[in-house]
Amino acid sequence: MPDLAERLLAWYDRHARRLPWRVPPDNRAVGERADPYRVWLSEVMLQQTTVAAVKSYFAAFVARWPTVHDLAAAPEAEVMKAWAGLGYYSRARNMKAAADLVAARGGRFPATLAGLMDLPGVGGYTAAAIAAIAFDEPVAVVDGNVERVIARLFAIGTPVPAAKEAIRAHQSRLTPRERPGDYAQAMMDLGATICTPKRPACALCPLRDDCRAFADGDPDRYPVKAAKAERPTRRGHAFVAVRSDGAVLLRRRAPEGLLGGMTEVPGSDWPDKSGTGQGAPPLAGEWREAPAPVVHVFTHFRLELTVHRAEFSVAATAPSGHWWSPPEELPGEALPSVMKKAIEAAVPGATKKRR
Ligand code: SF4
Incomplete structure (x- = not known):
């Protein structure tokens, strides 16, 4: 398939998604380069999160911290607050640690796959994406979208975890030496907009003539998925203490582990x-149980949280390690989604920003 990359790039030149961290193909053609800081920030945010969810966070981060030096100079607690709601909070801590490291080295990101992998929170996929997009290193970039496109192009019948190496080898062979970053983004865009998980729009696909799944007439079959283990359910209690002025009692979670360093x-x-x-x-107070538990689904388990609410006077003192968060500050606290749900179950609207 010598001209597959060429056809894909020609398609990308016309149909590339406009994304706030991306240099569009027209600008690339006149020499504009992607800013490694913006590419890195977007790729860290996009780990486990959709483009739609990331856009507003990305815009807020670059407006507030336009360079890696700015992010390194920010207090970690502020970064965690700005990250709240994006989930997978170890990413934010690693991101801050990586920013500190890059800033301490003069502000230049490592320009190679190997160098990038030394940064906290940057694994194989993220390093490859940054190396290709920001530094034009011709490395294979394989995210979920690319995985699906390749599995279909080659009608790979092995279930996905086991097929990863074969998929990577195909992508490595297909990646061109010219414009490898645009090629990677083109593959991602094709997977996101044309070669979608259900009912791909093969009639619009520039790779149709090369695609074995299309030729076989059943693209939806790929990628083949291994049977999923069922998610177990865990159960716990959450106590929402509300003061008569609307303040809610909060504390910080331990720095390590699930939702480490976040507020709860x-x-x-x-x-x-x-x-x-x-x-x-x-x-001690008159605690009342909410009628139904709050349910939140984490990657490896489902959580059922029984929410209890009690009211206190403004004179009530916060126990050691806790603080009362007034209504105007509550929406800006570093509350993960599960905690927002718990508070909302007890005090509807409390975590929403006031206009
Ligand atoms: S022809 Fe269809 S299945 Fe094959 S890569 Fe294109 S969109 Fe995907």
């Missing part, structure tokens, strides 16, 4: 064995 309402642990987490309310 007091609550129990969430044991992974059967049974419900044990935890006492943070203050």
Whole structure:
């Protein structure tokens, strides 16, 4: 398939998605280069998160911290607050650590795949994407979209985890030495807009003549998925203490582990064995249980949180390690989605920004 990359790039030149971190093909053609800081930031945000969800966060981050030096100079707590809602919070901590490292080295990102992989939070995929897009290194970039396109192009019948190496080898062979970054982005765009998970628009696809799944008449069959293990359910309690002025009692989670360093309402642990987490309310009061538990789905388990609410006077003192967050500050706290849900179950509208 010698001209596959060429055809894909020609398609990309006409149909590339306009994304805030991207240099469009027209600008690339007149020599504009992608800013490694913006590419890195977007790729870290896009790990496990959709383009639609990332756009506003990306815009807010680059407006507030336009360079890696600015991000390195920001207090970690502010970065965590700005990240709240994007999920997978270890990404934010690693991102801050990587920014500190790059800034300490003068602000230049490593320009090779190997160098990039030394940065905290930058794994094989992210390093390859940055190396190709920001530095034109002809390395194979394989995200979920690319995986699907390649699995269909070559009608790969092996289920995906086991097929990863074969997919990477195909992508490596197809990646051109000229414009490898645009080629990677073109593959991603094709997967996102044409070669979609369900009912791909093969009639519009520039690679149709090369595609074995299309020739076989059943592209939806690929990529073949291995049977999924069922997600277990964990159970716990959350205590939403509300003061008469609307302030809510919060505390910070331990720095390591799930949602590490993020803010939460007091609550129990969430044991992974059967049974419900044990935890006492943070203050003595008249605690009332919300009618239905809050459900949140994490990657490896589903959480059912029983929410309890109690009211207190403005004179109530926060226990050690806790603070009262007034209504105007609550929406800006580093609250992960599950905690926002718990607070909303007890105080509807409390975590939404006021206009
Ligand atoms: S022809 Fe269809 S299945 Fe094949 S790569 Fe194109 S959109 Fe995907």
